[in-house]
Amino acid sequence: MVLKGLVLLLCVTVVGLAIVGYHPLPEGIGEPHKVQFIVGVSKIFRAFSRLKAYLGYGDRQSNILLLRDSPKTTVPESAAYGALKVTRAEIAGVPVIVYQPKDESTLHPAIVFFHGGGWVLGSPDTYDKTVYLYAVQTRTVVVSVGYRLAPEHPFPAPIQDCLDVTRFVLKHGSEYNIDVSKVGVVGDSAGGNLAAAVALKLTTEKSDLPPLRFQVLHYPALQAFDMRLPSYVDLNESVPILTSNLMGVFYAFYMGLDPQNLTYYSTVINENRHIPPHVRKSAFGEFVNVKHLPAQYQTAHETIPDLSAQYDQHVYEQIKHIITDPLFSPLMALDLAGVPPAFVHVCEFDVLRDDGFLYARRLQNAGVKVHLHFGKGGYHGDISSRMWIVDLHPKSGQVALAGAYAFIDSVLKQ
Known part of the structure; x- marks a missing residue:
């Protein structure tokens, strides 16, 4: 009787999770069975966050911090794979994982890698398998940077850590x-933001360091000026x-806005009420003009209220020195001339798709060599899905990575 009860409870639980986790996917997305699993896990976590908030344990937005990494092992997991020497180190006071070819008789090209996670989540360990493969396929030394995270360390702490490590690599x-x-530098999502910012800063500052040779930006987040x-x-x-x-939450954390009022701040940002109309009409507004997008993406198909005129002066006063800072928002840089050749990867089904399109266009207009990779059927995170217990790495991510490896190889041969 007890066994039957447990079986019934298990069946009800499985059915309930399936109902909560199911989400109809758009036509054309690649390998929908894999996406459905990832989306299902995401939706179940969001439901758990809502329940936790309802019971008085934090709010839905701040509960995202529950996804932070667990304590690290002494040795990275990939150290056991055998093809590379993988070690933990500290560079310029920043923890890193270094992936080195075992041949120490010669010098090798290198990548400084910045992980994604909205400047709030993730670590070099989260990306261990992805970065290991990057190092093997590109035959480079890769330094994966464990930069400080918001909300404890908001902008500019993460970008300063990334700059410090990159400068050290270029010098020592x-x-x-x-x-x-x-x-060169590589990053995805928030890490793509950091890679673009590092490339821009090192290009514009006066120093005796050798220039970066390339930048690879996988579905980068490049601006918080226009969230619509x-x-x-x-x-x-x-x-x-x-x-x-969720991007509104990440930006609120990264901007250093009060975490105790996170729901309020993230809502204002997400609704485009964080910038006054006269600033939107400035030169910065031109950088996010939809006319610079591919023709088929210049008009949204969904209709939502335009609340930008109801801007919140209180929020703007706190972020006005950040929102157009190129280190925070590389798309807001007044001049992109001279930055390293770029591989910009955008995914068809990703809220950050237009950020990548706009940046690639501006780089091209500035005379920078750009390879724009459009991930047809792709979605956010598709280069790093191998971090899951089961193999969820989609073909769209594999194709994008192959393109990035080829791009790096071609630049280094020049």
Whole structure:
């Protein structure tokens, strides 16, 4: 009798989780069975967050911090794979994982890698398998950076850590068998933001460091000026791996806004009420003009209220020195000339799709060599899905990575 009761309870639980986790996916998304699993896990966590908030334990937005990594092991998991020497280190006071070819008789090109996670989540360990494969396939030394995270360390702490590590690699890379004349930066999502910002800063500052050779930006987040671009509107809930609402939370954390009022601040940002109309009409507004998007993406198909005229002066006063800072928002840089050649990866089903399109266009207009990779059927996070217990790495991510590896190889041969 007890056994039957347990079986019934298990069946009810499985059915309930299936109902909560199910989400209809848009036509054309690649390998929907894999996406459905990822989305299902995401939706179950969101339901848990709502329940936790209802019971008085935090709010839905701040509960995102529950997804932070557990304590690290002494040795990275990939150290056992055998093809590379994988070690933990500290560079410029920042924890890193270094992936080195075992051949120490020669100097190797290098990548400084910045992980995603909305400047709030993630770590080099989260991306261990992805970065290990990057190092193997590109035959480079990869330094994966454990930059400080918001909300404890908001902007500019994360970008400063990334800059400090990159400068060290460019100056002292020989300590890790690195050819400092062949160094580039790579990042995805928030890490793509950091990679773009590092490339921009090192290009514009005066120093005796060798220049970066390339930048690879996988579905980067490049601005918080306009949170109602067509991709933010149309793809907010269609593939809820990364939503517009969640980006509002990440930006609120990264801006250093009071976590105790996170729901309020993230809502204002998400509704585009954080910037006054006269600023939207400035030169910065032109950088997010939809006319610079591919024709088929210039108009949102969904209709939502335009609340931008109801801007919140209180919020703007707190962020006005950040919102157009190129280190925070590389798309807001007045001049992009001279930055390293770029591989920009955008996904068809990603709220950050338009950020990548706009940045690639501006780079091209500035005379920068750009390879724009459009991930047809792809979705946010598709290069790093291998971090899951089961293999969820989609073909769209594999194709994008292959393109990035080829791009890096071609640049380094020049």
